[in-house]
Amino acid sequence: DAGITQSPRHKVTETGTPVTLRCHQTENHRYMYWYRQDPGHGLRLIHYSYGVKDTDKGEVSDGYSVSRSKTEDFLLTLESATSSQTSVYFCAISTVGLAGSNEQFFGPGTRLTVL
Amino acid sequence: QQQVKQSPQSLIVQKGGISIINCAYENTAFDYFPWYQQFPGKGPALLIAIRPDVSEKKEGRFTISFNKSAKQFSLHIMDSQPGDSATYFCAASTNQFYFGTGTSLTVIP
Numbered sequence: 001d002a003g004i005t006q007s008p009r010h011k012v013t014e015t016g017t018p019v020t021l022r023c024h025q026t027e028n029h030r031y032m033y034w035y036r037q038d039p040g041h042g043l044r045l046i047h048y049s050y051g052v053k054d055t056d057k058g059e060v061s062d063g064y065s066v067s068r069s070k071t072e073d074f075l076l077t078l079e080s081a082t083s084s085q086t087s088v089y090f091c092a093i094s095t096v097g098l099a100g101s102n103e104q105f106f107g108p109g110t111r112l113t114v115l
Numbered sequence: 116q117q118q119v120k121q122s123p124q125s126l127i128v129q130k131g132g133i134s135i136i137n138c139a140y141e142n143t144a145f146d147y148f149p150w151y152q153q154f155p156g157k158g159p160a161l162l163i164a165i166r167p168d169v170s171e172k173k174e175g176r177f178t179i180s181f182n183k184s185a186k187q188f189s190l191h192i193m194d195s196q197p198g199d200s201a202t203y204f205c206a207a208s209t210n211q212f213y214f215g216t217g218t219s220l221t222v223i224p
Contacts (some may be wrong), residue, residue: 004158042121042204042214043159058211090158103149104212106158 003027004107006091012113019078021110023091025071031094032074033058033104034066036087043090049074081114088112118142119207121215128222134192136218138205141186145207150179150190153202153217162203163190195222 003026013019023032034046035058045058047066055066063085065077078085091107120139128134138148149164165172165179165188172179178191192199200222205215 040216042119042216043206043212044214045211048211059213092158103161103164106160108156108158 004091004093004105006089006107006110008110009108010111012115013081014115015082016080019081019112019114021076021089021091021112023074023076023107025074025093027093027105028071029093029095030071032068033092033094034064034074034076035090035092035106036060036085037090037109038087046076046089078112081112083114086112086114117216118213119205119215121205121218123218124216125219126221128195128220130195130197130222130224132195132222134190134195134199134220134222136190136203136205136220137187138189138207138215139185139187140207140213142207142209143186144209145213147208148179148181148188149206149208150177151204151206151214153204159204192220195220197222197224 005024007022031050033048035043037043044060046060046064047058049055049068052068067075089110092104094104122137150162151159152162153159163174163177163179165181167183170181176193181188203218206212
């Protein structure tokens with residue numbers, strides 16, 4: 001998985017609780033991304049980062065926040081989890097920015113269930 | 116609104132046959148069209164990609180055909196093998212990636 005780890009790999013939580021997912025890379029790549037994967041929707045970009053403390057919103061950012069205090073770590077936070085946020089979350093990294101011939105390497109995913 | 120439309124949703128092919136997955140898009144600003152392969156419990160992995168100035172790209176048994184005027188592109192898997200059984204996603208990008216909904220491919224021995 002190109003030096004990307006995600007933790008936890010599985011989590012079950014209750015509606016209204018805060019949840020933080022962690023993505024850790026060992027490749028020192030500048031760009032990091034959080035996607036969610038849902039049946040019938042493919043992968044959708046939640047947030048991305050183009051450097052330490054530099055982040056921006058993606059296609060489905062409502063209800064999510066991110067932080068990147070170190071190059072190697074990108075955190076995704078659900079401030080108050082809802083059942084609609086039950087999904088598989090993937091972190092990705094790339095050497096190039098969003099555009100162009102941008103090969104993204106994906107982590108193994110985190111399966112989140114919100115009851 | 117789905118930016119990239121992918122079909123079929125599922126596909127069953129005999130070993131040795133040709134698997135064909137199609138994608139269509141509307142945004143002519145897209146300039147990079149990758150295909151990803153995903154096995155259960157794993158993250159997607161880049162399989163092959165094409166830019167719109169090329170009509171075809173081949174890598175081993177995998178070929179992308181690109182029709183710029185029709186705004187369509189497709190993945191052809193020649194001599195399909197059971198090990199190719201996976202979910203395949205097409206994508207298109209401008210300043211961010213938009214993925215198709217995925218095709219579950221099963222290759223029967």
